[in-house]
Amino acid sequence: MYKIATATYNNNALKIDEKLDFCEGKRLKVIIIDEEKKKKDNFLEFVKRSRINIPKDYKFNRDELHER
Numbered sequence: 001m002y003k004i005a006t007a008t009y010n011n012n013a014l015k016i017d018e019k020l021d022f023c024e025g026k027r028l029k030v031i032i033i034d035e036e037k038k039k040k041d042n043f044l045e046f047v048k049r050s051r052i053n054i055p056k057d058y059k060f061n062r063d064e065l066h067e068r
Contacts, residue, residue: 003023007016014030 001022003020005016005018005020007014009015
């Protein structure tokens with residue numbers, strides 16, 4: 001059986017955010033996922049995929065944008 005739960009690591013202890021009564025007294029395997037790093041990596045990958053090449057002589061014309 002497996003269960004995905006969130007937890008907080010503080011003062012050298014891992015505190016699970018919910019009760020897991022089904023595993024009382026059992027030994028568990030824990031997989032740690034750093035969500036902040038994952039979010040950053042996902043954002044950087046999105047930027048890499050979405051990048052476009054703009055010519056060096058390109059000039060943005062704000063007035064043209066508002067005329068439409």
